[in-house]
Amino acid sequence: MPQNRSGMPALxxxxxxxxxxxxxxRPRLGHDEHTFxxxxxxxxxxxxxxxxxxEFVGWRATPVQPIAFPHSKHIANGIACNICHIGVDKxxxxxxPSVKLCMGCHEVFAxxxxxxxxxxxxxxxxxxxxxxxxxxxxxxxxIKFNHSPHIxxxxxxxxxxxxxxxxxxxxRTVKINxxxxxxxxxxxxxxxxxxxxxx
Amino acid sequence: MERRDFLKLGVLTGATATLAxxxxxxxxxxxxxxxxxxxxxxxxxxxSLCTVCPAGCGMMVxxxxxxxxxxxxxxxxxxxxxxxxxxEGNPKHPVNRGKLCARGQAGLQITYHPxxxxxxxxxxxxxxxxxxxxxGWDEALSEIVVKLQxxxxxxxxxxxxxxxxxVRGQRRELINKFLEGLGAPRAxxxxxxxxxxLRRANLLDFGRPVLPSFDFARSNYVICxxxxxxxxxxxxxxxxxxxxEMRRGRPGNRGKFVxxxxxxxxxxxxxxxxxPCSPGTEGLLALGLAHSVVMEKLRRSEQPAGVHNRDWAExxxxxxxSPTEVEKKTGVRASSIERWAREMADHPPAVxxxxxxxxxxxxGLFSALAVNLLNRTLxxxxxPGGVFFTPGSPAIKVARSLSQNSDFLSQLLSGGFENAEALxxxxxxxxxxTPPGLRMGEKLTRTPFIVSFSSFIDETSVFADLILPDxxxxxxxxxxxxxxxxxxxxxxxxxxxxxxxxxxxxxPEVVMDIANRLGGEVREALPWKTFEEMLQASYAQxxxxxPCNSTQDFDKLWEQILEQGGWRDGNCQLHLPEASxxxxxxxxxxxxxFDGNEQEFPFYFQPYVSGAFLDGSVAHLPWMQELPDAxxxxxxxxxxxxxxxxxxKLQVRQGDLIRVRSPHGTLExxxxxxxxIAFDVLAMPMGQGxxxxxxxxxxxxxxxxxxxxxxxxxxxxALAWAATRVNLSKVGQKGRLVLAAGALSEQGRDLELx
Numbered sequence: 041m042p043q044n045r046s047g048m049p050a051l052x053x054x055x056x057x058x059x060x061x062x063x064x065x066r067p068r069l070g071h072d073e074h075t076f077x078x079x080x081x082x083x084x085x086x087x088x089x090x091x092x093x094x095e096f097v098g099w100r101a102t103p104v105q106p107i108a109f110p111h112s113k114h115i116a117n118g119i120a121c122n123i124c125h126i127g128v129d130k131x132x133x134x135x136x137p138s139v140k141l142c143m144g145c146h147e148v149f150a151x152x153x154x155x156x157x158x159x160x161x162x163x164x165x166x167x168x169x170x171x172x173x174x175x176x177x178x179x180x181x182x183i184k185f186n187h188s189p190h191i192x193x194x195x196x197x198x199x200x201x202x203x204x205x206x207x208x209x210x211x212r213t214v215k216i217n218x219x220x221x222x223x224x225x226x227x228x229x230x231x232x233x234x235x236x237x238x239x
Numbered sequence: 240m241e242r243r244d245f246l247k248l249g250v251l252t253g254a255t256a257t258l259a260x261x262x263x264x265x266x267x268x269x270x271x272x273x274x275x276x277x278x279x280x281x282x283x284x285x286x287s288l289c290t291v292c293p294a295g296c297g298m299m300v301x302x303x304x305x306x307x308x309x310x311x312x313x314x315x316x317x318x319x320x321x322x323x324x325x326x327e328g329n330p331k332h333p334v335n336r337g338k339l340c341a342r343g344q345a346g347l348q349i350t351y352h353p354x355x356x357x358x359x360x361x362x363x364x365x366x367x368x369x370x371x372x373x374x375g376w377d378e379a380l381s382e383i384v385v386k387l388q389x390x391x392x393x394x395x396x397x398x399x400x401x402x403x404x405x406v407r408g409q410r411r412e413l414i415n416k417f418l419e420g421l422g423a424p425r426a427x428x429x430x431x432x433x434x435x436x437l438r439r440a441n442l443l444d445f446g447r448p449v450l451p452s453f454d455f456a457r458s459n460y461v462i463c464x465x466x467x468x469x470x471x472x473x474x475x476x477x478x479x480x481x482x483x484e485m486r487r488g489r490p491g492n493r494g495k496f497v498x499x500x501x502x503x504x505x506x507x508x509x510x511x512x513x514x515p516c517s518p519g520t521e522g523l524l525a526l527g528l529a530h531s532v533v534m535e536k537l538r539r540s541e542q543p544a545g546v547h548n549r550d551w552a553e554x555x556x557x558x559x560x561s562p563t564e565v566e567k568k569t570g571v572r573a574s575s576i577e578r579w580a581r582e583m584a585d586h587p588p589a590v591x592x593x594x595x596x597x598x599x600x601x602x603g604l605f606s607a608l609a610v611n612l613l614n615r616t617l618x619x620x621x622x623p624g625g626v627f628f629t630p631g632s633p634a635i636k637v638a639r640s641l642s643q644n645s646d647f648l649s650q651l652l653s654g655g656f657e658n659a660e661a662l663x664x665x666x667x668x669x670x671x672x673t674p675p676g677l678r679m680g681e682k683l684t685r686t687p688f689i690v691s692f693s694s695f696i697d698e699t700s701v702f703a704d705l706i707l708p709d710x711x712x713x714x715x716x717x718x719x720x721x722x723x724x725x726x727x728x729x730x731x732x733x734x735x736x737x738x739x740x741x742x743x744x745x746x747p748e749v750v751m752d753i754a755n756r757l758g759g760e761v762r763e764a765l766p767w768k769t770f771e772e773m774l775q776a777s778y779a780q781x782x783x784x785x786p787c788n789s790t791q792d793f794d795k796l797w798e799q800i801l802e803q804g805g806w807r808d809g810n811c812q813l814h815l816p817e818a819s820x821x822x823x824x825x826x827x828x829x830x831x832x833f834d835g836n837e838q839e840f841p842f843y844f845q846p847y848v849s850g851a852f853l854d855g856s857v858a859h860l861p862w863m864q865e866l867p868d869a870x871x872x873x874x875x876x877x878x879x880x881x882x883x884x885x886x887x888k889l890q891v892r893q894g895d896l897i898r899v900r901s902p903h904g905t906l907e908x909x910x911x912x913x914x915x916i917a918f919d920v921l922a923m924p925m926g927q928g929x930x931x932x933x934x935x936x937x938x939x940x941x942x943x944x945x946x947x948x949x950x951x952x953x954x955x956x957a958l959a960w961a962a963t964r965v966n967l968s969k970v971g972q973k974g975r976l977v978l979a980a981g982a983l984s985e986q987g988r989d990l991e992l993x
Binding site: 126127131132133134135138139140163167169170 | 269270271272273278279280281311312316318319
């Protein structure tokens with residue numbers, strides 16, 4: 041069969057375009073982080089078209105955590121959610137503790153485990169764990185979620201975050217989209233006005 | 240396309256898509272362990288002190304946890320820390336009572352400024368070239384110690400100079416103790432916004448070289464000569480609060496406010512009557528008013544207040560100060576002078592004040608003494624609604640006001656500051672803010688060793704051999720005793736509200752470290768290990784001596800002080816200067832003289848303190864660059880304000896590039912037509928024209944100091960910065976003028992300027 045060369049340029053063009061479109065987003069901090077780096081210029085734009093599409097459909101990559109933290113083990117040992125996520129009943133941000141809190145126990149407990157060794161090594165070099173965010177919203181949604189009224193209303197953490205007690209590393213098991221929030225707000229007869237969450 | 244090609248494309252796309260979905264962790268920077276504990280997302284407010292201008296207002300700072308990008312041990316990373324987010328006034332502070340001016344608000348940008356010096360620097364290029372390289376603290380301090388030891392061994396420590404900006408409280412004490420221990424002279428203060436003429440007048444009349452405070456809230460008549468007291472002068476926030484209470488705090492009574500100045504300031508725009516008198520004749524006008532007040536009171540058989548005989552007023556009643564004579568020299572109508580005198584006699588309490596350009600003439604002292612005398616005839620010295628001095632509690636043994644003898648500018652003017660072996664610079668930029676006749680740059684080039692504590696490279700610190708960057712104010716222990724603005728004795732004390740972002744060190748601790756390494760007398764002079772320790776030791780006497788404190792326990796008192804940001808004592812009496820007959824003196828009349836002859840230089844040149852940049856020390860803050868001038872709305876540069884009639888005569892239109900020339904230099908700036916300025920006066924804001932002040936402050940506009948002469952205020956030795964004459968000519972093109980309010984003409988149709 042004679043080689044048909046007419047398809048080649050199209051193939052090259054298509055490949056190059058695809059490579060450009062699919063290129064990994066440049067390393068950047070999420071919008072919800074705030075730094076004073078001179079290299080960070082705030083922009084609502086996305087580095088690539090694929091990134092924009094991902095945000096639009098609400099697709100987020102599964103985060104890879106630096107340390108394989110098992111929620112199940114800790115909860116089984118009787119540690120309540122707000123021992124580590126201390127801000128959850130006080131304000132908007134639940135918070136993730138610094139490595140100092142972990143070392144409070146792990147200086148003594150389970151020191152033979154490989155992950156605890158990783159933890160201790162990090163702590164000893166003066167560094168904190170770079171946890172990757174699991175739950176969150178794109179900054180373009182302009183959502184300011186406040187944890188404390190939900191805790192005050194008696195809602196259990198697992199309602200939105202899934203049965204963390206059965207998880208090792210936290211994964212997103214509940215699809216939190218606007219419908220999810222509105223459904224509960226309607227059921228509990230709480231405000232569904234736009235500015236309740238978007239401001 | 241062939242099937243093979245399609246499959247190739249498919250595989251390629253698939254592979255790429257797979258790669259694309261494998262996201263690297265979003266954080267590329269390491270995270271350092273936080274050095275403090277906080278509840279995430281919850282803000283706290285901490286007390287602090289504003290150090291932008293000498294008013295010394297108390298602040299509250301909102302602290303919220305956030306991430307900052309820092310360098311620790313040479314490694315770049317993120318650290319979660321409490322970050323200052325917003326500055327407000329401290330409601331408990333008696334000077335500013337919860338309010339904060341625009342400059343104070345912008346102070347937040349100092350801490351986060353991208354041009355901040357982040358590590359000690361050593362000069363590697365020529366003096367003034369701006370070429371520095373980073374070094375470690377130990378290396379820097381060792382070098383200083385070696386140099387000082389060398390100077391000490393040659394017994395030349397009396398040639399060491401320490402020049403500071405305005406700094407009061409324990410920081411000043413510490414610097415002076417250090418210098419004393421070394422055998423060096425006391426620190427020299429360089430504060431362009433200070434009022435040395437007013438201090439000398441108050442020393443002569445009241446025995447205290449201190450800036451005055453005013454009880455506007457209870458006043459019924461305010462006459463002000465030249466001072467922008469609602470904008471930038473003295474303690475503007477405190478004065479604004481008092482003024483607000485005078486005008487709107489007493490329903491049915493607005494009082495009356497008369498402003499006498501040649502260029503309408505932000506303050507003058509609030510006046511009921513605005514009076515441009517001839518430059519340098521404010522004192523004569525004040526004595527004319529005093530004359531009329533005395534005559535009026537005598538006519539009504541009233542005693543001019545506070546005295547039991549009338550002899551002291553005799554010199555005032557002469558013809559020299561009669562309204563008709565005064566009109567001839569000041570240009571102010573005699574009928575107006577008589578009317579104001581009647582109004583002041585009818586509506587006590589009436590108070591007068593003077594400052595700014597009115598005192599920056601060669602006869603400034605005469606004018607200041609004249610206004611003091613006017614206040615005496617009005618009976619407003621130390622009385623409600625009048626002028627008084629902020630009391631200093633006897634327990635606070637800290638030097639409060641800038642001392643007469645340690646003024647840097649007067650030393651420079653009198654030819655001092657030669658042969659300095661070593662120079663330390665703290666919060667002062669004399670290369671920018673002095674006339675070129677003083678040749679600051681040359682003097683610095685000749686000085687063998689210069690150390691600066693500046694956080695920024697500016698016109699002065701660029702000459703340094705070593706830059707030891709101080710913490711920003713929010714990262715420092717601060718204490719201050721405000722000089723004016725309140726009737727209570729008060730001191731402000733604040734611990735740092737955030738941890739240092741960069742590898743900087745607090746100036747007091749650096750000085751203590753140097754003293755420690757030097758050893759001997761200087762180490763003994765500073766026996767504390769930290770500045771906090773020194774502050775505690777110095778304020779400990781409070782607990783022992785104040786009857787108004789409920790507890791004698793110093794620790795409790797200290798916690799209370801730190802929690803509220805200072806201490807105040809409402810029980811201290813309003814300081815009443817002793818009024819004795821011998822102190823009632825009518826000052827000898829003195830006329831102003833000007834630099835430049837009238838024929839060649841027909842206009843008076845008046846630089847004015849900018850509401851955005853003050854004397855230029857905050858021109859590097861972008862928020863202040865974005866602040867338009869209050870009256871003209873001009874911004875982003877420097878301009879020359881010209882009266883419309885004068886402009887018409889010279890065919891100068893709005894925005895035309897103008898060459899303004901004095902006997903000492905030339906500047907080219909665009910013209911702004913300003914109906915609120917005298918015909919023969921040209922005004923220019925201070926503050927821009929930096930050659931070296933970071934990315935936001937440099938190479939914008941012009942510096943009016945560059946064309947000033949070295950006229951001095953007689954008997955005071957201060958710089959008479961309003962005594963220069965200039966001429967102007969058109970360059971022949973449009974200048975770059977930006978007005979926030981837009982143009983004054985639209986498609987060739989001028990807006991009417993009445």
